[in-house]
Amino acid sequence: MKFPSRKPPSCARSVGLRAVLFSVAFCVFEPLLTLAAVSDRQPKPGNPADHAFPALGSSAQRKVVVEWNRFYDHAGLGAILANLHQAFPDLTKLYSIGKSFEGRDLWCLEVTARKVGNAERKPGMYIDGNIHGNEVQGGEVVAYTAWYLCHQYGRLDKVTDLLDHNVFYLIPTINPDGRDRWFHHAQNMHSSRSGLRPHDNDRDGLVDEDDVDDLDGDSSITQMRVKDPTGRWKPHPQYSEFLMVQVPADEKGEYTLLGFEGLDNDGDGQVNEDPAGGYDTNRNWAWDWQPNYIQFGAQEYPFSLPESRAISEFVTSHPNIAAFQSYHNNGGMILRNPGREGGVSQPEDERTLQFIAQRGEKMLPFYRSMIIWKDLYTVWGGEVDWFYGARGILGFTTELWTTRNLDKSAGASREDEAAFLKYVLLNEGVVKWREFSHPTYGKIEIGGTKKEWGRTPTSFLLEEECHRNMAFTLYHADQMPRPQISDVEITQLDEGLFKVWVTIENARLIPTRTGQDARHHISPPDIVSLSGRNVKVLSSGRITDRFFKRVDSVKRRPERVELSSVGGMDAVRIQFIVSGSGNFTIRVDSAKGGLLSTERALP
Numbered sequence: 001m002k003f004p005s006r007k008p009p010s011c012a013r014s015v016g017l018r019a020v021l022f023s024v025a026f027c028v029f030e031p032l033l034t035l036a037a038v039s040d041r042q043p044k045p046g047n048p049a050d051h052a053f054p055a056l057g058s059s060a061q062r063k064v065v066v067e068w069n070r071f072y073d074h075a076g077l078g079a080i081l082a083n084l085h086q087a088f089p090d091l092t093k094l095y096s097i098g099k100s101f102e103g104r105d106l107w108c109l110e111v112t113a114r115k116v117g118n119a120e121r122k123p124g125m126y127i128d129g130n131i132h133g134n135e136v137q138g139g140e141v142v143a144y145t146a147w148y149l150c151h152q153y154g155r156l157d158k159v160t161d162l163l164d165h166n167v168f169y170l171i172p173t174i175n176p177d178g179r180d181r182w183f184h185h186a187q188n189m190h191s192s193r194s195g196l197r198p199h200d201n202d203r204d205g206l207v208d209e210d211d212v213d214d215l216d217g218d219s220s221i222t223q224m225r226v227k228d229p230t231g232r233w234k235p236h237p238q239y240s241e242f243l244m245v246q247v248p249a250d251e252k253g254e255y256t257l258l259g260f261e262g263l264d265n266d267g268d269g270q271v272n273e274d275p276a277g278g279y280d281t282n283r284n285w286a287w288d289w290q291p292n293y294i295q296f297g298a299q300e301y302p303f304s305l306p307e308s309r310a311i312s313e314f315v316t317s318h319p320n321i322a323a324f325q326s327y328h329n330n331g332g333m334i335l336r337n338p339g340r341e342g343g344v345s346q347p348e349d350e351r352t353l354q355f356i357a358q359r360g361e362k363m364l365p366f367y368r369s370m371i372i373w374k375d376l377y378t379v380w381g382g383e384v385d386w387f388y389g390a391r392g393i394l395g396f397t398t399e400l401w402t403t404r405n406l407d408k409s410a411g412a413s414r415e416d417e418a419a420f421l422k423y424v425l426l427n428e429g430v431v432k433w434r435e436f437s438h439p440t441y442g443k444i445e446i447g448g449t450k451k452e453w454g455r456t457p458t459s460f461l462l463e464e465e466c467h468r469n470m471a472f473t474l475y476h477a478d479q480m481p482r483p484q485i486s487d488v489e490i491t492q493l494d495e496g497l498f499k500v501w502v503t504i505e506n507a508r509l510i511p512t513r514t515g516q517d518a519r520h521h522i523s524p525p526d527i528v529s530l531s532g533r534n535v536k537v538l539s540s541g542r543i544t545d546r547f548f549k550r551v552d553s554v555k556r557r558p559e560r561v562e563l564s565s566v567g568g569m570d571a572v573r574i575q576f577i578v579s580g581s582g583n584f585t586i587r588v589d590s591a592k593g594g595l596l597s598t599e600r601a602l603p
Contacts, residue, residue, distance in 0.1 A: 063087040066144075072139070081143065084109060091114060091150050095107075098307070098310025109146045123481055126324050135193075135329040135455070138329065142171065143172045188260050189451045192276070193280070211262075218431060224258035232253045239419075261446060287382075308383075330399055330402065332367040334370065336384070340373050352510060372397070392514045431448055483506050488501070508569070526593065527563075529559055530585070530587075531584060540554045540575060
């Protein structure tokens, strides 16, 4: 059967026409519509911090914004401390402990939970940095520690606990003169180590007359070299822009190295032999001090420098300081006393320091735990020796930064460092060799690397150094003595007569008095006392054997028992024989462990 053909109705023809027209329009206008949609999806300018999510190790809310991938001069560090004090008045106290030779303040930020306990009676952690002017990152680590503690209080349980029970004395730079000279004047990585009190290094009757000179005016003190067919140096074949290498004994060289940029300013035939300052503040402390002819930099007598004297007076006036940390650079070393062979070190104190340092090795990649005289070199009159020997305080000198961080798979050879400088930093920090007409050496070349390369971390590694070293120091601080009255046992002996046993426990590694402190009576003994209005103490003493109930009796003033120390992770038990009735108070008074008390009642 054949069906007749039909034309679509007019309405169908209309729909088909509209579809064709829509398709044509879509093809024409779709690119324009897409472009408009893309334009609408462009990001909007604003503050990225409003949409930021902090990584672990960083505070979510930053009242004080600091960029920790850069360095700050003395005024910059002071501004950080001032901003922290303004933002956290319940945690901080800001003051100067003295002035440098040039009159700069030695700023101290005291950090603790000021509404919890008495700050003056909490165990104290003293932290300083930058005793040598060119060892600048110590200042950043101290300031970072203050910043972290303030921001994490109430957020992290560990930080809250630390500030509730302890007080931190943070002094970012104790050599602000040398620090500012290193930042604001042309220097090399090693210069400006000293403070700036004038000193006659070459003993010619003049002072500071032959410092380094920025011969080419590029604000960097780099190396000088002169072409010499009998020289023993040549450019490195791969890193010729900045690295020189010695030639083998049977090979001719191309250059002789002349040292860092400089002139013979005093006409004595030497270059750069009398720089500004020229002494060593870390040789001026009153423990194992030796004069200049034995220990260079020691100056005339201990504490003859205003900076070391100010610190000694501050520490002496704060007998609650129980731990010490000083930041230097570089080499990745956790150094502990003694500074000389045969120097004072009590065995029990050495064991405690060694244990803490071993934990530090796990927290600080490529850092090594070392004894100064044995594993490094002899130091007479050093700061860490004075803190321990004269004050009985356990502490470390940490040499911040190790170039092994540049190539973690190798030993960080000169080639590894050069590769990092060339390929990771893209030669930032390199000063290319250029010709210079020297009044003494004639036609020479000047170049090499800038002062920032070698002893200090690069920007993206600086914050890691700050945080890791802070974490080690907080671990050290957490081991300061934490005595507590853990148990009070009352036994009735007769009508109105009682035996009271008190257990004093130290829940931390560092004793209330170190071996050095106790042996030399540096701080007063710990006192455990019992008192009450209607209670009389008849006898008392330390329990030497709790099972056989042996007691080392007090011969007079039985209401108080003197303890040589409460050892780390240890307990001491006291016995009081009392008569009377009613309430009584037990107090523990420890210079470095704090003041605590509890009340009880006789049955």
